[in-house]
Amino acid sequence: MIKLLIIDDHPLVIDGIKTMLKDESYLHIEAAAKTAKEALNILEAGIAVDIILLDINLPDMDGLRLCEIIRDMNKTVKILGLTYVNEAGIITQLIKKGANGYLLKNMEREELITAINQVMDGTIYLSKAANEKIIQQLQSLGLPQNNVPVLTRREKEILQLLSEGLTSQEIAGRLFLSSYTVDTHRKNMLQKFNVHNTQSLMNVVRELGIIA
Amino acid sequence: MSLKEKLTCRYPALFLFISLLAIKAVSQLPQAQMDSLARELVKAKEDSNKVQLLMTLGNEAGYTDLNKALEYALQGYELSKKIGYQKGIGNLAYLSGISYIDLGNYALADSFLSIAGQKFTELNIRRNIFKVYNARGNSDYRQGKYWNAADNLTKAAEGFDELKDTAYSLIAYQNLISVLGQINNHPKAVELGKKVLKIAEAGTDTLQIGYTLQALTSDLIHSGRYDEAWPYLQKLLTIAEKTLDNSLAAESFSAAGAYYYKTNDPVKATYYFQRSISRAEKLDDKYQLANHYHSLGQVLLQQKKMPGAKEYLLKAMQLAGEFNNKKAEYNTALSLSEYYEQTGDYPTGIKFLKTHLALKDSILNAETRNYSSYLETRYQTNKKENEILRLQKIQQQKDFAIKRRNTWLGIGIGLIAALISILYLLKRNYGHKQKLARQQSVLLEEKIKTIEKEQQISSLQSMINGQETERTRIAKDLHDGLGGIFSTVKMHYSTLQQDTPGIKENPLYKKTLDLINNASDELRKVAHNMMPEVLMKVGLLESLQDLANNISSGKLLKVTLQAFGMEKRLASSTEIMLYRIIQELVNNIIKHAYASEAIIQINREGNRLSLTIEDNGKGFDTREAEERRSMGMATVRSRVDYLNGKLTIDSRKDIGTTVMIDLLLNEN
Known part of the structure; x- marks a missing residue:
């Protein structure tokens, strides 16, 4: 017998989940909570549950935060995040905060049952749509290889002219920019390469072979 | 006493902008002496002595008759050019510049001050260079460019300090105090004012003391510290009764009027405002007169003296319009709307209320623009300037902007409430599911667009905030x-x-599920875009x-994100604003640029934040784009304005576009 706690502020959703699980006799809905406070009361009262279906949009607390609190209280209970949104940033945060899986709320019956079973077996479950998002994010991660910052086209041009010994003002004239803009680009580059003056910047970029 | 001695024993005139008048160490010349100088002028030869004479006359006339002062100044300037008298060109250009400021012609004032500044720099007359800064501060102040004003005045004050010239630095500090008063930083102004008063009282210059007292009293009254203001006001009135300086007298009586108005003694308030008007009329300073007329009109309105109130308020409105005194126009429009409301003429009342609102917006927008231009000028002209001072100013500016914004929020809320109810009704009707959801977003966008247009009168800032x-x-x-x-x-x-069982085989089942x-x-998707x-x-x-x-x-487009120094989250309103800006710029790239790559880059160092968005698309002519500004770019601009940022678009045909946004964050 697997005991469930459903946390969702929408009574209809709780109802829907009950409907989906009515034929699975080994799954028992032990309790349902409509707010984070109710949920914490239930858990603090010592009502034992095996798996928590947690909606991350609750009226009284951010679901991500609640997930973290529950995980602090109880290391073994399984937590399956439920949300209506499918954004990679949210999914990764949820897993970081200790959830064992993530389901989109418009799941079908089979998916819910699969998810519960998988999570109870100790694996992480991500809904199919969520999986795609995560893979997308991994594929296009902004950070370039070797952690060498990417230079914008304007930055490269300014760097080139700096290396020829031109001042900000001269560069501004050459590129038809205001010297204020040139200087902002320069400052941005100093920060990117974590150096404090133009000379050190030139040394670093030469070392990295960015300019000759 | 020869003419030369006269010139050296007195300070050259330095105009104080709130009063328009010079502050001198010695008292003004009596009328008889002025007349004799004027006679001297008729006989004078065309040489540098005549230039000096014209300068003295111009300075002196500045106390009593501005048009006359300008006439002398321009005459002296032309003569200096004719005889090639370099110092005279500088001095008289300066005198012409400050006269034009007093007469409200800032464009001409600016050209003359530029000439003066250039001449003084060539001749290396440092004191006069700082006087030009002071005058520029004056001009900025009158045009409502308080940030530029504060900047110029700080330069002037620091310069005079460096020259150990207490008298002049006092004037610059006094002016700075007035700027602080304008940006509603009265406590700071009072603090500075008390210090300056101490220094002034150590000297013997009653005018100097008078102006200091006048500023201090006004700031105290503005801060609601009436009891504290009382002893200063008494001292001030003693000086005002005796002085020949019409401007000081007018401003002092006006302060007294304000004191009695605020402490609910309308009879005395009326008396003093009338006196301030009579002195200001003698001086013929129409810019200030608009303020005084408004004050009197307001007091009369309070006493329900309707015909008088109407007369003065309308006079104020007319002068304010003619002499570009936006603040007076703005205040007077509100008083007039009250007047018409009380007399039962609601349509006219509403008309003036609208004028009032429109001005509020233009004042606010002007401030935002000024601030951006100030950032740029400041950067270019004075890189070495002390960072702390700059940050303090920014802080004050933000406080100012926030105060403004808050007042606007009230107006925004009404419109937004209407929007909320429409959306709420729509949402209840969710039976139409998908179609409705789409319509809802379209409608919201439409609604926002419509309201944005309607609100060109009202504030854009509260709108953006409300939108989010x-x-x-x-x-x-x-x-x-x-x-x-x-x-x-x-x-x-x-x-x-x-x-x-078997329902799966029913095609309707599958269709419905899809x-x-x-x-x-x-x-x-709709919610995500929202x-x-x-x-x-x-x-x-x-x-x-x-x-x-x-x-x-x-x-189709590969977008790379790079961020530096962004470990800490920003204020959530700033994050939303930046997100919207980036979203719009990236959408522009997708729609128009035909680019294959784009970079979004954010650099944060302390409170400096710089956002760079670059693509390798087809680029465009930035001037053309300026002319046919798209709706999308307009929202980007207004959002950048909201953040007090600076937007630079740098685009080259077939190479790509780099958009850069710089801003100073208001957080720790």
Whole structure:
């Protein structure tokens, strides 16, 4: 017998989940909570549950935060995040905060049952749509290889002219920019390469072979 | 006493902008002496002595008759040019410049002050260079460019300090105090004013003491510290009764009027405002007169003396308009709307209320623009300047902007409330599911567009703020309300398969399931565009990463995100604003640039934040783009304004476009 706690502020959703699980006799809905406070009361009262279906949009607390609190209280209970949104940033945060899986709320019956079973077996479950998002994010991660910052086209041009010994003002004239803009680009580059003056910047970029 | 001695024993005139008049160490010349100088002028030869004479006359006339002063100044300037007298060119250009300021012609004032500044720099007359800064501060102040004013005055004050010239630095500090008063930093102004008063009282210059007392009294009254103001006011009035300086007298009587107005003694207030008007009329300073007329009109209105109130308020309105005194126009419009309301002429009342609102917007917009131009000038002209001072000023400016914004919020809320009710009704009707969800977003966009246009009169800033709050709310309602129902429908529906064997084979079952899925996806998209959940819950960078991923996964445009110094989250309103700006700029790239790659880069160092968005697309002519500004770019601009930032678009045909936005954050 697997005991469930459903946390969702929408009574209809709780109802829907009950409907989906009515034929699975080994799954028992032990309790349902409509707010984070109710949920914490239930858990603090010592009502034992095996798996928590947690909606991350609750009226009284951010679901991500609640997930973290529950995980602090109880290391073994399984937590399956439920949300209506499918954004990679949210999914990764949820897993970081200790959830064992993530389901989109418009799941079908089979998916819910699969998810519960998988999570109870100790694996992480991500809904199919969520999986795609995560893979997308991994594929296009902004950070370039070797952690060498990417230079914008304007930055490269300014760097080139700096290396020829031109001042900000001269560069501004050459590129038809205001010297204020040139200087902002320069400052941005100093920060990117974590150096404090133009000379050190030139040394670093030469070392990295960015300019000759 | 020869003419030469006369010139050396007195300070050359330095005009104080609130009063328009010079402050000198010695008292003004009596009328008889003025007349004799004027006679001397008729006989004088065309040489540098005549230039000096014209300068003296111009300075002296500046106390009593501005048009006369300008006439002498211009005459002296022309003569100096004719005889090639370099110092004279500088001095008389300066005198012409300050006369034009007093007469409200800032463009001409600016050209003359530039000439003067250049001459003084060539001749290396440092004291006069700082006087030009002081005059520029005066001009900025009158045009409502308080940030530029503060900057110029600080330069003047510091310069005079460096020259150990207490008398002049006092004037510059006094002016700075007035600027502080304008940006409603009265406590700071009072603090500085008390210090300056101590220094002034150590000297013997009654005018100097008078001006200091006048500023201090006004600031105290503005801060509501009436008891504290009282002893200063008494001293001030003693000076005002005796002085020949019409401007000081007018301002002092006006301060007394304000004191009695605020302490509910309308009879005395009327008396003093009338006296301030009579002195200001002698001086013929129409800019200040508008303020005085308004004050009197307001007091009369308070006493229900309707004909008098109307007369003065209308006079004030007319002068304020003619002499470009925006603040007076703005205040007077409000008083006039009250007047017409009380006399039962509601349409005219509403007309003036609208004028009042329109001015509020233009004053606010002008301030935002001024601030941006100030940032640029400041950067170029004075890189070495002390960072702390700059940050302090920015802080004050933000406080100022926030105060302004708050007043506007009230007006924004009314319109937004209407918007909320429309959306609420729509949302209740969710039977139309997907179609409705789409319509809702279209309608919201439409509604926002319409309101944005209507609100060109009203404030853009409160609008943006309200928009985001509303978007957040709607997105949340969509998720929690409609989203929950969709999910439940799907849950029940998928359980049907289990309960009713064979239903899966029914094509209608499959079709309906697909439709439910579509509707649900559509709703999610709408809500996401409305306000990405990740932006609220996790942060700007993660939401931008999502944005970049979503676009890159389409394979047409590869978007790279780079961020430096962004470990800490920003204020959530700033994050939303930046997200919207980036979203719009990236959308522009997708729609118009035909680019294959784009970079979003954010650099934060302390409170400096720089945003760079670059593509390798077809580029465009920035001047052309300026002319046919797209709606999208206009929103970007207004959002950048909202953040007090500076937007630079740098585009080259067939190479690409670099958009850069710089701003100073108001957080720790």
